[in-house]
Structure formats: structure tokens, C-alpha cells
Amino acid sequence: MATLKYLGATGQVTGSCYLIETAHSRVLLECGMFQGDAQTEETNRRPFAFDPRGIDAVVLSHAHLDHSGLLPRLAREGFRGPVFATPATHDLIALMLKDAAHLEEKDTEWENKIRRRAGRPAIEPLYTFEDVETLLGLRQPVAYDVRYRLSEDIEFRFRDAGHILGSAIVEAWIRRNGSTAKLVFSGDLGNKDSFLLRDPTRVEEADVVLMESTYGDRDHRAPGETVEEFKQALQAAARSGGNVLIPAFAVGRTQEILYLLGRFYQAGELPQRAVFLDSPMAIAATAIYHDHMTLFNRQELAELHRADAANLLAWLPVLRTSRTPEESMAINQITGGAIIIAGSGMCNGGRIRHHLKYNLWRSEAHVIFVGFQGRGTPGRALVDGARRIHLLGGEVAVKARIHTLGGFSAHAGQRQLLEWLRGFDSRHSKVYLVHGEPEKAEVLAGRILDDLGYQARIPRLGETIDL
Numbered sequence: 389m390a391t392l393k394y395l396g397a398t399g400q401v402t403g404s405c406y407l408i409e410t411a412h413s414r415v416l417l418e419c420g421m422f423q424g425d426a427q428t429e430e431t432n433r434r435p436f437a438f439d440p441r442g443i444d445a446v447v448l449s450h451a452h453l454d455h456s457g458l459l460p461r462l463a464r465e466g467f468r469g470p471v472f473a474t475p476a477t478h479d480l481i482a483l484m485l486k487d488a489a490h491l492e493e494k495d496t497e498w499e500n501k502i503r504r505r506a507g508r509p510a511i512e513p514l515y516t517f518e519d520v521e522t523l524l525g526l527r528q529p530v531a532y533d534v535r536y537r538l539s540e541d542i543e544f545r546f547r548d549a550g551h552i553l554g555s556a557i558v559e560a561w562i563r564r565n566g567s568t569a570k571l572v573f574s575g576d577l578g579n580k581d582s583f584l585l586r587d588p589t590r591v592e593e594a595d596v597v598l599m600e601s602t603y604g605d606r607d608h609r610a611p612g613e614t615v616e617e618f619k620q621a622l623q624a625a626a627r628s629g630g631n632v633l634i635p636a637f638a639v640g641r642t643q644e645i646l647y648l649l650g651r652f653y654q655a656g657e658l659p660q661r662a663v664f665l666d667s668p669m670a671i672a673a674t675a676i677y678h679d680h681m682t683l684f685n686r687q688e689l690a691e692l693h694r695a696d697a698a699n700l701l702a703w704l705p706v707l708r709t710s711r712t713p714e715e716s717m718a719i720n721q722i723t724g725g726a727i728i729i730a731g732s733g734m735c736n737g738g739r740i741r742h743h744l745k746y747n748l749w750r751s752e753a754h755v756i757f758v759g760f761q762g763r764g765t766p767g768r769a770l771v772d773g774a775r776r777i778h779l780l781g782g783e784v785a786v787k788a789r790i791h792t793l794g795g796f797s798a799h800a801g802q803r804q805l806l807e808w809l810r811g812f813d814s815r816h817s818k819v820y821l822v823h824g825e826p827e828k829a830e831v832l833a834g835r836i837l838d839d840l841g842y843q844a845r846i847p848r849l850g851e852t853i854d855l
């Protein structure tokens with residue numbers, strides 16, 4: 389017998405977690421965090437549906453916290469097996485999980501202050517820096533395209549998913565009752581039109597496919613349009629004489645933006661003379677991208693070589709990085725002509741809030757949104773046209789021009805998802821849609837039935853299937 393149990397990312401995007409059980413092994417595919425409102429995040433505190441000490445190994449598709457974020461808790465509760473991921477993913481989780489632990493410890497401290505005053509019992513952080521250190525000691529890198537024997541009855545192989553650096557599609561061969569079943573987990577599938585990374589690998593054989601469905605209901609804008617809009621927004625900012633603020637996630641989006649700004653610079657089309665990367669986390673992530681540049685898309689890598697640029701910093705020579713709070717505050721003296729990239733991507737934390745405070749009320753300033761803005765965040769309010777917003781304990785008038793560029797996405801759109809599924813030569817494989825809101829997964833299931841002629845299923849949380 390061999391089974392797979394759905395423990396997260398079913399009917400929702402976050403909390404990726406699947407338990408594979410065979411006669412000889414218990415393997416966790418992903419151990420992600422649930423992200424969203426307070427109630428959703430409470431889920432992260434619930435007891436695991438399995439004994440962490442009884443898990444033999446973890447196979448991880450990529451570093452995003454909705455896939456990796458509960459790994460330190462797994463270690464805290466006794467898991468001591470290997471964590472398999474690509475070398476780049478291992479470098480990125482070191483950065484991201486340490487940051488997550490830091491935030492978790494800070495949030496808990498804050499929460500406990502409130503609880504003490506209300507006479508309620510204190511809570512423990514989900515995990516600490518120490519738990520992260522324990523977990524990081526369990527990392528075992530496996531390169532792309534190498535078939536790895538995990539146990540007596542499970543082998544797996546990572547294939548490039550082109551989603552963020554190091555991201556993988558997981559192929560797994562599972563032996564049961566004398567025959568082998570092949571499971572293919574898409575991980576998060578990259579957008580073919582995005583920059584820097586390769587296209588998702590086409591896989592041709594599977595008995596069971598788990599595919600993400602984040603954008604199951606629509607396609608993204610064409611990349612050419614987005615690049616053109618971006619260029620025009622920068623030119624408009626140069627004409628008005630103000631600063632340009634770009635709120636961006638530290639891993640992935642920031643590096644794509646740096647690449648594009650470099651492309652404008654190299655073509656003599658970047659009007660701004662200073663670009664600040666004001667985020668220690670994004671600076672560290674960019675260094676990891678540099679360490680693994682051989683994973684970049686061939687076209688962009690060739691472009692960098694042609695310009696004799698050893699990395700993104702050389703590709704964009706007007707880039708300055710600011711690590712310390714003092715360096716960050718010094719940027720506030722600049723009232724025009726600069727591009728400032730900082731996190732968080734949705735403006736609900738991080739240094740971008742300070743730059744917004746100094747620039748939003750200026751009519752000559754421009755803010756360019758390059759990523760998804762969740763409900764209830766300051767970023768969403770700005771995108772929706774708010775005239776004033778609350779920031780850092782005060783109210784700020786919004787006079788700056790707000791641009792929303794819709795074409796950047798690290799996920800495959802509907803057409804690309806269908807195309808990837810079409811690559812499987814067997815029409816007998818069972819397809820399950822995960823990692824998507826129910827309405828989006830259902831739209832995609834409808835398209836699969838219409839275009840490919842078979843029924844894809846949307847599993848329920850806690851459901852177990854036979855492999």
C-alpha cells in the first residue's frame with residue numbers, strides 16, 4: 389500500500405503539506421505555513437496531524453514560507469530526518485526562516501504584553517531562532533535532474549519549476565505491491581514570461597499529478613506591455629521630479645526589478661541616476677541569486693555576459709545598497725530623482741513605510757506596485773485609490789501618483805497551466821488541483837474538462853488517496 393494525505397493547500401493557497409506513507413517510509417512533501425488573517429494563521433499552532441518524530445524525511449519544492457514555514461516547528465517537536473531540497477532552496481530557507489523566527493519572537497513578545505495587561509496567560513512563539521538552527525542542520529541538498537533514492541520504496545527527482553530561484557517540480561517513484569506508481573507534484577509553477585529564471589520543466593509521465601492552481605482562472609498580461617508601462621512610469625516620475633518608490637518582496641520580485649532597471653540602464657533608457665535597495669533581506673537574497681547565477685535563463689545570462697556584468701550589481705551600476713538604519717534614514721533627505729526599492733511588498737511592514745511617509749504626500753512622487761496586494765493592507769488601499777492612509781501611527785495624505793503593473797507574476801497563468809498538463813503523454817493519470825482558492829481551482833477544472841477531456845479533482849483537507 390501507498391497513500392498520500394492532503395494536510396494543507398487544499399481549497400486555499402497556503403499551508404502546503406502532504407504526507408506520503410508506504411510500507412517502509414513516511415515522507416512529508418512540504419511543511420508550509422498558513423498565511424492570511426489572524427484566524428488562518430492560528431492554524432499554524434494546531435497540533436500536527438502526525439508525530440514529527442515518526443517522519444523519515446521531508447522533500448521541499450521551494451523556499452517560500454507557505455511551503456517551508458513550519459519546518460522549524462517540526463524540528464522543535466522532534467523531527468530529525470533529512471530535509472531534501474535544491475542547493476539554492478537551502479540557501480534561501482536559511483535566510484527566510486531566520487527572518488520568520490525573528491518576526492515570530494517579536495510578535496509573541498508584543499502579544500504577551502497585551503495578554504499580561506488583560507490577565508491572560510502568555511503564549512510561546514511558534515518557534516525560535518534555535519529551532520531554525522536545528523532545522524538548518526538537517527538540510528541535505530539534491531541537485532536538479534538527479535534521481536535520488538530516499539528509502540527502500542521511494543525515489544525522487546527535482547526538475548526546475550522556474551518560480552523562484554531553486555524552485556522545483558518533484559517527481560517521485562513509489563513502489564507498492566511489486567509495481568511502481570509515479571507521482572508528480574508541480575510545486576509552484578513559474579510564469580514562462582517572467583525574467584531571470586528558466587521555463588518550468590515539461591514532465592511527460594505520471595500516474596498521479598498534484599498541480600497548483602493559484603491563477604487557474606486567468607492569464608497574465610503580456611510581458612512586453614508590462615515592461616513598457618514600467619518604463620513610462622519611470623519617465624513620468626523623471627518629468628515630475630519626484631522619487632519613485634517600489635514596494636517589493638525581498639526574494640524573487642526584487643531581483644527581477646533590478647534586472648529590468650539594469651536593462652533600461654544598459655539601453656540608456658533609465659532617467660533616474662540613483663537606485664536604492666533599502667532592505668537587508670533583499671540584499672542578502674540578491675547575493676544568493678548571484679551565487680546561483682548558472683540557474684538563470686540562458687537569454688538573460690547571455691545579456692549580462694555581453695554587458696560584461698558579473699552580477700546584477702554590475703548590470704545596474706547606479707544601484708546602492710543600504711543595510712543599516714542610518715543609511716536607510718539618509719535616503720529620506722532625497723526629495724527627487726531616486727528610485728527606492730524596499731519591503732514589505734504590501735507596505736504592511738518594513739522600511740517602505742518610512743519612505744511612503746516621506747513621499748506619499750508629495751504630488752511629484754510616484755509609487756509603482758509590482759506585486760499582489762492582499763486585502764486589508766496599506767498597499768491594497770493605495771492601489772484602490774485611497775486619498776489618505778494610516779502609516780506608522782499617523783495619517784498621510786496621498787498626493788503621489790500610484791501605478792499598478794499587473795504583468796509580474798511568479799506563477800503560471802491559466803493557459804500555461806493547461807499547457808504543462810498537456811505535456812503528460814498518458815491520459816490515464818489522475819490530476820488533483822491544489823494550492824488555489826476554490827473558485828479558481830473550479831474554473832481550471834472546467835477548462836481541463838473542456839480542453840483536455842478529463843476530470844481533475846479538487847481534494848478536501850484531510851483526504852487520503854491511494855497511490
Ligand SMILES: [Zn+2]
Binds near residue numbers: 576
Ligand atoms: Zn511559491
Ligand SMILES: [Zn+2]
Binds near residue numbers: 401452454455576823
Ligand atoms: Zn506557494
